[in-house]
Each structure stands twice: as structure tokens, then as C-alpha cells.
Amino acid sequence: MSTTWTDAVVVARYEATPRIAVFDLARADGDELWEYEPGAHIDVQVATGLVRQYSLCGPPGVRKQYRIAVLDEAASRGGSRAMHALAEGDTLRIAAPRNRFGLTSVRRHVLLAGGIGITPLLSMAQSLDATGGDYHLHYCARSRSEAAFLADLENHPRVTLHFDDQGPEQRLDLGRDLGEPVPGTAVYVCGPGGFMDYVLGRAAELGWPASALHKERFSASPPPPPPAAAAAGGGGESGGGGEGGFTVRLSSTGAEYLVPEDRSVLDVLLANGVEAPNSCGQGICGECIVRVCAGEPDHRDDVLTDEERAEGLFTPCSSRSKSPILELEL
Numbered sequence: 214m215s216t217t218w219t220d221a222v223v224v225a226r227y228e229a230t231p232r233i234a235v236f237d238l239a240r241a242d243g244d245e246l247w248e249y250e251p252g253a254h255i256d257v258q259v260a261t262g263l264v265r266q267y268s269l270c271g272p273p274g275v276r277k278q279y280r281i282a283v284l285d286e287a288a289s290r291g292g293s294r295a296m297h298a299l300a301e302g303d304t305l306r307i308a309a310p311r312n313r314f315g316l317t318s319v320r321r322h323v324l325l326a327g328g329i330g331i332t333p334l335l336s337m338a339q340s341l342d343a344t345g346g347d348y349h350l351h352y353c354a355r356s357r358s359e360a361a362f363l364a365d366l367e368n369h370p371r372v373t374l375h376f377d378d379q380g381p382e383q384r385l386d387l388g389r390d391l392g393e394p395v396p397g398t399a400v401y402v403c404g405p406g407g408f409m410d411y412v413l414g415r416a417a418e419l420g421w422p423a424s425a426l427h428k429e430r431f432s433a434s435p436p437p438p439p440p441a442a443a444a445a446g447g448g449g450e451s452g453g454g455g456e457g458g459f460t461v462r463l464s465s466t467g468a469e470y471l472v473p474e475d476r477s478v479l480d481v482l483l484a485n486g487v488e489a490p491n492s493c494g495q496g497i498c499g500e501c502i503v504r505v506c507a508g509e510p511d512h513r514d515d516v517l518t519d520e521e522r523a524e525g526l527f528t529p530c531s532s533r534s535k536s537p538i539l540e541l542e543l
């Protein structure tokens with residue numbers, strides 16, 4: 214599956230907060246953009262070799278233009294800085310939307326947003342408003358001045374705002390605001406890593422099953438700590454497969470490539486001319502997912518569900534192998 218791109222132009226830009234810029238993007242040729250479901254994101258190529266993923270936050274169904282919101286991050290790897298330098302009339306390239314964070318078919322939806330994580334959840338809320346769906350959105354921000362889209366969210370009967378710099382009683386309290394699991398309810402979480410870890414951990418403590426929790430991260434979780442040196446069974450290198458490396462084999466041709474400790478499976482495949490779709494390179498977007506035919510994967514992604522892992526799915530950009538050989542359906 215290859216990514217489909219189009220040239221786009223910034224048709225509007227405004228500052229939602231001092232650090233969040235909102236961009237409306239239209240096709241440069243004036244045609245309609247692709248349809249998408251709430252929760253979808255697009256790849257944006259801001260400059261040559263600089264591709265970042267941004268959730269679509271406008272109302273789904275509007276195909277004349279897409280809306281994205283970009284946080285100017287202090288620890289930017291270049292993407293948010295380059296986006297913030299764009300002005301109306303500037304051009305860039307965008308790819309067809311992908312979605313691994315869509316609404317599920319349940320009676321009730323609880324949307325939990327932290328900071329810029331509001332973007333996919335805003336699209337979900339707009340869609341649920343349009344279809345009469347039952348939901349509640351909790352939006353957490355450091356302060357009122359750092360909260361985007363307040364004009365849409367404030368005073369909305371299905372939205373509760375939580376600001377870190379205000380009284381403790383209005384801060385997010387999952388015991389109160391989420392409570393114990395309710396059948397027919399799905400929870401959607403998006404935000405910075407610390408927020409995600411807190412919400413997902415607390416929801417699990419409250420008894421919510423993993424199957425009811427849906428998440429989208431903007432950056433990869435920190436890697437797991439290295440295994441104890443004295444771990445039973447020998448080997449034990451975090452690279453998997455002994456000596457820190459392992460062999461990846463393609464099921465279609467039987468070709469084998471060594472994956473050293475300091476390179477990803479995806480890097481090795483691409484360097485050997487294997488056509489392997491990819492986007493984020495961090496195990497968060499799902500674009501590179503392939504099936505494992507043989508071997509024992511060492512999953513290090515933030516995108517696959519437990520069911521998908523059990524079905525044999527695998528992310529070559531971030532995950533590795535526990536066995537000396539890992540055969541992939543490629």
C-alpha cells in the first residue's frame with residue numbers, strides 16, 4: 214500500500230493560543246479532498262524529508278478543506294517549527310487520511326483530551342453532535358490561555374474543561390469523571406505521554422478493560438528498561454535474538470537480512486530496496502504494519518491492540534524480535 218499525496222495550500226491560519234496555530238488546507242488544484250472519519254490524521258510534508266502527522270480537527274464531511282492544529286513544541290524535531298513558519302498562501306504536500314483511532318459502535322463515548330490531544334477528539338465530538346451520539350468530552354489544559362477551541366467547547370453541555378492552574382475541584386478526577394466501567398461505553402484518550410500514561414493507568418485501576426480503551430499518541434513511549442543482566446535463559450540483549458541482532462526473512466522470496474542492534478527492521482528493509490510502507494517511524498501511526506509468519510516478535514509500538522498482536526501483526530519501524538529469525542509477510 215503506497216501513500217497517496219497531493220499538493221495543498223494554506224488557505225487560512227489563525228493562532229488558537231500563543232503556542233497553537235490552526236491551519237486550513239485545501240487542494241492546490243481546487244478539487245475536493247478525500248473523505249475521512251473522525252479521529253483520522255494526515256501526513257504533512259512541510260519540507261523535503263520533513264514529514265509529520267497531524268490529526269484532522271475540522272468537522273468530518275467538509276471536503277473543501279482540512280483543518281489541523283499544530284503546537285509549537287520546545288523540543289521540536291523541526292516539524293512544528295516549520296509548520297509555524299507557514300503563512301496563508303504557502304504550499305506543502307499532504308497525504309490521504311489514515312485512521313486507527315475511529316469511533317466504535319457503542320452506546321456511549323467518553324473522550325479524554327490533554328493539551329493538543331484535543332484535535333482528534335474535537336472531530337469526534339463534532340461528528341457525535343451531528344449524529345446525536347451520546348458522549349462527554351473532558352478537555353485538560355495547563356491554563357485557560359493554553360486551551361484551544363474554547364469558543365466551540367465552553368458552555369457546551371457535553372464538555373467539561375479542566376485547567377491545571379485553577380482549583381483542585383475542577384481538575385480531572387477519573388474516579389469521579391470516568392468512574393467504574395459501564396457496559397456499552399468506549400473511552401478515547403489523546404494527549405502528551407504523561408497524560409496518556411496517567412489516564413490509561415488510572416482507567417485500568419478502575420477496572421476498565423483494555424478493549425474499551427482507545428488511544429492515540431503523538432510521540433513514542435520511552436523504550437522499556439533493559440532486561441536484568443542475570444535474566445534466566447541467556448541472550449537477554451534488548452535487541453533480541455542474541456548478540457543484539459537478529460535476522461528478518463521475507464516470506465515472498467526467502468531473502469534474509471541481518472538487523473543489527475542499532476537499526477530498525479524498517480531501516481534494514483528500505484536499505485535493501487524492499488518496498489515497505491511507513492510514515493511516523495515511531496510505532497504510533499500504524500502505516501508500516503505487517504504480519505509475522507514465523508518467529509517471536511518483541512513488540513515496542515504504541516499502536517497495536519493486544520488482539521492485533523495476538524493475530525500476528527507487527528510494526529517493523531519500532532519493534533524487534535525475541536527469536537533469532539523473524540519471518541514477515543512481505
Ligand code: FES
Pocket residue numbers: 490491492493494495496497498499500501502514516528529530531
Ligand atoms: S511507520 Fe508509523 S507505526 Fe511504523
